[in-house]
Amino acid sequence: MNTSDSAVKTLLGDLDFDPSQLKQKYLAERDKRVRTDGNEQYIEVTAEFSKYVEDPYVEQPIEREPLNDEVEVVIIGGGFGGLLTGARLREAGFEDIRVIEKASDFGGTWYWNRYPGAMCDVESYCYLPLLEELGYIPQHKYSFAPEILNHSRNIAKKFDLYNNACLQTSVTELRWDEAQSRWHIQTDRGDNMRAKYVAMANGPLNRPKLPGIPGINDFKGYTFHTSRWDYSYTGGDSSGGLTGLKDKKVGIIGTGATAVQCIPHLGEWAKELYVFQRTPSSIDERNNQPTDPEWAESLTPGWQQARMDNFNALVSGGEQEEDLVHDGWTDIFRNLTGTAAKIASRKLGRRLTGAERAELMELSDYQKMNGIRQRVDELVEDGNTAEALKPWYRQFCKRPCFHDEYLDTYNRPNVHLVDTHGKGVERMTENAVIANGKAYEVDCLIFATGFEVGTSYTRRAGYDIIGKNGLHLSDHWADGVRTLQGLSSHGFPNCFFLGFTQTAITVNVPHALNEQAKHIAYMLSETRRRQKNTLEVTAEAEQDYVDEVRRLAKVGARFYAECTPGYYNSEGKQGNNAGFFSDMHGAGPIRFYEMLAEWRDEGNLAGMALS
Ligand code: NDP
Numbered sequence: 135m136n137t138s139d140s141a142v143k144t145l146l147g148d149l150d151f152d153p154s155q156l157k158q159k160y161l162a163e164r165d166k167r168v169r170t171d172g173n174e175q176y177i178e179v180t181a182e183f184s185k186y187v188e189d190p191y192v193e194q195p196i197e198r199e200p201l202n203d204e205v206e207v208v209i210i211g212g213g214f215g216g217l218l219t220g221a222r223l224r225e226a227g228f229e230d231i232r233v234i235e236k237a238s239d240f241g242g243t244w245y246w247n248r249y250p251g252a253m254c255d256v257e258s259y260c261y262l263p264l265l266e267e268l269g270y271i272p273q274h275k276y277s278f279a280p281e282i283l284n285h286s287r288n289i290a291k292k293f294d295l296y297n298n299a300c301l302q303t304s305v306t307e308l309r310w311d312e313a314q315s316r317w318h319i320q321t322d323r324g325d326n327m328r329a330k331y332v333a334m335a336n337g338p339l340n341r342p343k344l345p346g347i348p349g350i351n352d353f354k355g356y357t358f359h360t361s362r363w364d365y366s367y368t369g370g371d372s373s374g375g376l377t378g379l380k381d382k383k384v385g386i387i388g389t390g391a392t393a394v395q396c397i398p399h400l401g402e403w404a405k406e407l408y409v410f411q412r413t414p415s416s417i418d419e420r421n422n423q424p425t426d427p428e429w430a431e432s433l434t435p436g437w438q439q440a441r442m443d444n445f446n447a448l449v450s451g452g453e454q455e456e457d458l459v460h461d462g463w464t465d466i467f468r469n470l471t472g473t474a475a476k477i478a479s480r481k482l483g484r485r486l487t488g489a490e491r492a493e494l495m496e497l498s499d500y501q502k503m504n505g506i507r508q509r510v511d512e513l514v515e516d517g518n519t520a521e522a523l524k525p526w527y528r529q530f531c532k533r534p535c536f537h538d539e540y541l542d543t544y545n546r547p548n549v550h551l552v553d554t555h556g557k558g559v560e561r562m563t564e565n566a567v568i569a570n571g572k573a574y575e576v577d578c579l580i581f582a583t584g585f586e587v588g589t590s591y592t593r594r595a596g597y598d599i600i601g602k603n604g605l606h607l608s609d610h611w612a613d614g615v616r617t618l619q620g621l622s623s624h625g626f627p628n629c630f631f632l633g634f635t636q637t638a639i640t641v642n643v644p645h646a647l648n649e650q651a652k653h654i655a656y657m658l659s660e661t662r663r664r665q666k667n668t669l670e671v672t673a674e675a676e677q678d679y680v681d682e683v684r685r686l687a688k689v690g691a692r693f694y695a696e697c698t699p700g701y702y703n704s705e706g707k708q709g710n711n712a713g714f715f716s717d718m719h720g721a722g723p724i725r726f727y728e729m730l731a732e733w734r735d736e737g738n739l740a741g742m743a744l745s
Contacts, residue, residue, distance in 0.1 A: 142486070142494045145478055149497065156500050163526040164698045164706065166556035167413060172699075172707035173588050177344040179359075182351065186342060186359045186581070189302075190366070191248065192238045196302045200324035205298065206230035207658070208319055208329035210305050210595075212295070213242015214644045215335030215632035217286060218263055218651035220295045226655040232329070233295050234321065236304040240295070241286040242337055244279055248372045249363045249392065250399035252279035253422075255536055256642050257459045260442045263644045264289055271430045275461075276422045279372050300325070308332060308599040310627065315667045317628065330667070333654055335632040335647075336595045338714075339585035345387060349562040356578040360392045361585070367578065368403075376403035383575060384408070385567050387559055388582030389415055394535045396582065401543040408550050408574045410567060412558040413532070413698055416506045416525045418462045420536040442645050448473070449641045450722050462536045463641055469498050470529060499528045513541040522553035531697035556698075587701040587714050591615065591635065601626035615717050618671040618679045618741050619730060621650060621657075627670035630654045636683050638719045638726030649727045656734050657742070666744040675741025686720025 143149065169175060179186045207228055209216045212235035220231055237245045244252075254261045258272035262285050265271065270288070273281060290296050300321070307320040311328070319327040342359045344350065358364045365371060369378030376399055384404040386393060389411045400407050440458075447454050448464045451472030457464050467473065475491050486494065507524040514520035523541065525532070543549055554560075554569050566573040592598045592608040599607040605625045610616060617623050620637030621630050632650045640646050661669045694713060699706030704713040719726050733740060 140490070140493060141482055142478065142490050142497065145481055145494075146497055146501075149501075151500060151504060153497060153500055157496075159526055160528070160698075161696065163556065164696065167699050168706040169699070171346075172705040175346050175705070176583070176586070177346045177350070178586075178589075178593075179342055179344060183344060186344060186357075186362060188362065189237060190358075190362050190364055191245070192302070194238075196238070198323070200326070201300070202326050204316070204328040205232045206329065207232070207331045207333065208317070208327065209233045209333045209335060211235060211242060211335035211337060211632075212237065212240040212286075212290065212299070212301070213245070213335060213337050214263055214286070215337065215647045215651070216240075216242070216333075217289045217293075217295065218644070218647050219333050219335060219632060219654055221264060221267070221289060221293045222648075222651040222655035223658065224293045224295075226659045228655075228658065231295065231298065232327070233290075233299040234303050234305055234319070235299065235301050238301050239283075239287060240290040240299075241283045242335075243339070244282040244286055246340075246361045247392070248279055248283075248365075249360045249396045250368075250370060250372055250374050250376060251395040252372055252392075253277060253395060254279075254282060255391070255420075256463065257445065257461060258282075259438065260445045260459060260642050261644055263648060264292075265438045266435065268292055271425055271433075274422055274424055276420065305595075305597045307597050308629070310601045310629075312602060315627070331628045331630070331658060333630040333632060334595065334599075338634045338643075339587070341586040341589075341594045341596075342581075343583060343586045344581055345559065345583050347387075347559050347562055352564055353562045353567075353579060354564045355576055357581065359581045359583070360388075360396060370399075370403070374399045374402065376400065379404040379578070381405055382577045384578045384580065385410060385574060385576035386580040386582055387567075388584065389413070390582065390584055391415065391533050391535050392584070393582035394537050394540045396580075397549075398537070398539040398543045400580075401546050401549040404548065406548050406550065407546075408552050408567070408576060410552045410554060410559050410569055410574075411522065412554050412556060413527075413700070414523045414525045415532060415535045416503065416529060417509070417523075417540050418466075418506060418534060418536050419509075420538045421461075422538070442642060445642055446640050446645055446723055450724050452724055462534065466502065466529060466534060467641075469502060470495060474498055496528075502529055503527075510541060513545075515545050519544050519551050522551055527698040528693070528696070530702075531694070532700050532702060584701060588704050591631075599626060599629065601629070614680075616676055616680050618675050619653065619733070620719065621653060622669075622671050624671045624673045624676040627668040630657075634714075634718065636679070636717050636719060638721060638723040639715060640723040646723065649730060653730050653734070657739065660737075660739055661744060664744060668745050669739070670743050670745075672741055672743050679741075683717060683719055687717060690715060 209219050212233050216233055254277050258277035262272055304322045306322055309318045311318055316328040317332045342361050356367055368376040370376040383406045385408045387410045394415055444454050444458045449467045475486055478494055479485050510520050510523045544551055552569050559567055559569050561568040566575045586594050602625045615635045617636045620635050694703035697703050702714050
């Protein structure tokens with residue numbers, strides 16, 4: 135990129151950095167981390183590692199006989215996707231619904247992620263679903279986890295989803311019975327249920343993963359994954375008070391969005407805390423605030439959808455007269471996406487060329503990340519620690535984090551950052567973690583190492599789906615996801631996938647799930663209205679959609695190729711199309727939801743065969 139005298143450079147004014155030097159630094163930091171094993175570096179939580187996914191939050195084990203019955207709709211998963219589907223189906227008049235959930239309660243990710251400090255990092259007034267339907271206003275701009283879990287339970291109560299639910303139950307197989315036009319659902323409870331429709335809301339980041347560290351089994355100390363926090367060991371609860379750690383040397387592996395939220399609490403309570411870092415996160419300010427009661431009073435009907443739409447537009451490069459949410463997310467997107475290009479075009483009095491647009495994005499990104507790095511210098515007292523906490527990559531290479539106590543935690547004398555210079559932890563022994571050739575003795579090691587991405591859908595779900603003519607979904611999707619509108623697949627009638635299978639992605643995940651739930655409710659209502667039994671995507675419609683997704687999905691490939699590895703870019707492995715954003719619909723969420731609405735308005739269920 136030649137920035138000298140370019141129109142974009144003139145617009146941005148004098149740059150106090152050398153873009154080409156920064157680019158070289160970013161590429162060097164990426165190269166330090168790229169590994170040939172990509173996703174294979176992680177351990178699947180099966181066999182001797184299955185203890186890492188046991189449910190530590192069960193209050194009362196449920197005893198029941200196996201079921202051999204039939205319901206109209208089975209929803210698998212009681213997180214936001216399942217709750218929204220249940221709610222929208224109830225509104226559409228469906229009564230015979232059963233939610234199957236492996237946890238003991240509704241809540242999904244908020245059931246599992248109870249680690250200290252857990253909170254949502256998208257504004258709660260947009261993030262918590264169905265606020266107006268429940269007449270509820272969150273207590274803070276960013277809600278803490280217990281409030282979100284409680285809200286999930288309240289949604290389930292409001293829409294009568296506890297009724298007939300099967301909690302503490304894991305699906306083991308779904309099989310289509312062509313003769314009866316019904317799904318047979320097997321579970322680990324010996325159930326053999328039948329359902330006319332099934333909707334799968336398994337969650338996009340539902341399966342914890344562990345780092346494949348040599349010697350991981352040799353370690354004799356206490357271990358757990360952050361999504362199964364063991365308060366019986368640490369003491370306290372998700373608001374902190376980890377008194378059990380007062381005399382413990384604690385290690386934590388990982389410095390992603392989860393670790394950023396729990397490390398301040400670990401730092402406060404552990405006798406010694408060792409944070410094993412491979413790549414630092416970018417940490418911007420959070421600035422959480424209690425909800426202003428006057429503002430809450432002033433809200434008028436329709437406010438939540440309007441706010442969600444406003445946020446969605448702003449974080450999708452769209453323009454709005456007002457930024458209602460006005461936070462770190464809208465700020466980043468304003469400066470680093472199409473919005474910035476539009477503003478620049480106006481100033482220049484002409485459209486930017488493709489090269490100018492790319493230059494503007496890159497330079498603005500450098501400016502933003504320079505600010506993030508400067509914030510580290512301002513908050514972290516020790517120079518070496520500060521240097522190690524600086525992220526050297528573009529803002530969207532990894533999930534941006536927002537936190538007001540994380541960086542300061544490293545000023546505590548008991549908190550030690552063990553920066554592994556991109557290499558990760560080397561090895562574990564009976565009582566220690568080895569990094570940079572040095573042994574760090576710990577009593578407890580916490581894995582904040584995230585969740586499976588890029589493994590097969592059926593592996594992450596934990597069951598296969600066998601459709602018409604014995605077709606396994608794992609085979610049908612062996613070369614990539616195949617759907618219409620991200621929701622259903624040829625050969626799998628009356629079956630729907632919620633989440634991130636060939637759909638549009640947005641920062642506010644529940645917004646996407648709500649659009650999907652509305653669309654599913656529409657399809658089921660129409661099938662019922664037309665007195666039909668089955669609804670199936672045609673092979674042609676599926677192929678056309680797959681072609682469209684692949685054509686549009688090329689956008690961003692170059693961006694991620696230059697990124698430091700992570701689950702956004704399939705751990706830096708290029709070309710295998712398995713990163714978190716691959717196979718998403720490239721039209722972006724605004725246009726995508728419009729497309730779904732237009733399809734519904736047309737009213738002919740285009741691409742679907744009914745029988
Ligand atoms: P991530 O996948 O983001 O982070 C995993 C961490 O483990 C990374 O820092 C990774 O380093 C590190 N790691 C993996 N293997 C090793 C190793 N061998 N040695 C040392 N370090 C290692 O998982 P999270 O649970 O933090 O977050 C997952 C997602 O969950 C987030 O991106 C976000 O979407 C969501 N989330 C949302 C929150 C919210 O507020 N709404 C809060 C928390 C999470 P490296 O970067 O080098 O790979």
